[in-house]
Amino acid sequence: EDQVTQSPEALRLQEGESSSLNCSYTVSGLRGLFWYRQDPGKGPEFLFTLYSAGEEKEKERLKATLTKKESVLHITAPKPEDSATYLCAVQARDGNKLVFGAGTILRVKS
Amino acid sequence: DAEITQSPRHKITETGRQVTLACHQTWNHNNMFWYRQDLGHGLRLIHYSYGVQDTNKGEVSDGYSVSRSNTEDLPLTLESAASSQTSVYFCASSGPAAGFNEQFFGPGTRLTVL
Numbered sequence: 001e002d003q004v005t006q007s008p009e010a011l012r013l014q015e016g017e018s019s020s021l022n023c024s025y026t027v028s029g030l031r032g033l034f035w036y037r038q039d040p041g042k043g044p045e046f047l048f049t050l051y052s053a054g055e056e057k058e059k060e061r062l063k064a065t066l067t068k069k070e071s072v073l074h075i076t077a078p079k080p081e082d083s084a085t086y087l088c089a090v091q092a093r094d095g096n097k098l099v100f101g102a103g104t105i106l107r108v109k110s
Numbered sequence: 111d112a113e114i115t116q117s118p119r120h121k122i123t124e125t126g127r128q129v130t131l132a133c134h135q136t137w138n139h140n141n142m143f144w145y146r147q148d149l150g151h152g153l154r155l156i157h158y159s160y161g162v163q164d165t166n167k168g169e170v171s172d173g174y175s176v177s178r179s180n181t182e183d184l185p186l187t188l189e190s191a192a193s194s195q196t197s198v199y200f201c202a203s204s205g206p207a208a209g210f211n212e213q214f215f216g217p218g219t220r221l222t223v224l
Contacts (some may be wrong), residue, residue, distance in 0.1 A: 004152075034212060042155070043200050043215030087152065096176065097143075097168060100153040 002027045005040035006088055012107045013078055021073040021104045023088035033071050034098065035064050036087040044087055078108045112137040116201050116216040125222055129188040131199055131219050139205030142184040143213060144168075144176065146197040153200065159184055191223045 003018045013019055025033065032051050036044035050058040050066040057064050061082060063074045074088060085105050089098040112148040114135040133142065144156040145168075155168030165176050173195060174189045188195055198215050199219045204211040 036215075041218075043202075043217050046212045046214060049212055089153075097155045097158065098153075102150060102152040 001093055002090060002099045004088055004090055006055075006086075006101035006104050008104060009067035009102070010105040010107070012109065015079055015108055015110045016077045018074070018076045018078070021075070021086055021106070023071040023073070023101055024069060025071070025088075025090045025101075026069075027090045027092045027099070031091045031093045033066055034079055034089045034091070035071070035073055036089070036102070038085045038087055047086075075106070078106075080108050080110050082106065083108045114201060114203055114214055116199075116219050118219060119217065120220045120222075122222045122224065123191050125193060127177040127191050129191050131186045131188075132202030133184050133186065133216060133223070134182055135201075135203040135214075135216075136182065137203055137205065137214065138181060139203035139214075140181070141202075141211070141213075142178070143203045144174070144184065144186045145200045145202065146170065146195075147200060147218075148197050150220075155215040156186065156199075157184075168180065176184060188221075191221075193223050196223045197221060198206065 003026045007022045032049050036049040038044045047099050048064045053068045054064050061076050085103045087103045089100040117132045140161050143158040145153040147153050154170045156174050159165050159178040201216040202213040204213040
């Protein structure tokens with residue numbers, strides 16, 4: 001069974017304090033790993049897709065990396081507007097659905 | 111601009127009633143999905159469709175049904191609402207290839223079953 005585990009469940013940072021969010025996964029052949037951002041009361045917003053180990057993607061203060069067992073979302077010098085829940089999901093080669101983790105709630109204080 | 115909309119945004123209903131949640135997308139995407147989101151469970155797939163007249167069950171499909179009569183719409187029906195179906199429901203779409211594209215989500219419908 002495909003599984004995604006995100007850690008920590010919640011993370012509090014001071015503005016400018018860099019940190020990382022972890023997404024561990026088990027999947028029967030990875031087709032793609034997806035990162036989403038979700039603000040309270042809204043739908044998830046697509047951030048990145050990673051396809052193979054060693055791949056990296058960047059967007060503003062966010063950088064996502066992928067290995068065979070996990071993906072890490074690095075946030076550099078975060079700002080209060082980066083506060084959100086970050087969701088990770090995997091898609092297996094032999095299936096079509098996305099399997100989501102429970103998410104990491106990020107709070108950045110000024 | 112293309113978008114995906116859901117209605118209603120909030121719904122309160124009673125146990126045993128039939129409820130239909132609407133999802134409409136103007137991306138012209140082939141693929142559409144319904145998820146529910148609950149604390150501690152993340153997003154779980156209810157049903158999905160890869161095109162008109164195509165529907166498939168997800169991991170939590172019991173008590174739900176969908177039908178796809180056109181490209182733009184995938185309504186979700188709760189045949190007989192139960193308190194366990196109180197949740198936030200999200201519709202998503204992707205395209206053009208079946209399954210393998212990033213999914214774009216609607217704003218969600220918060221459903222309360224009393």
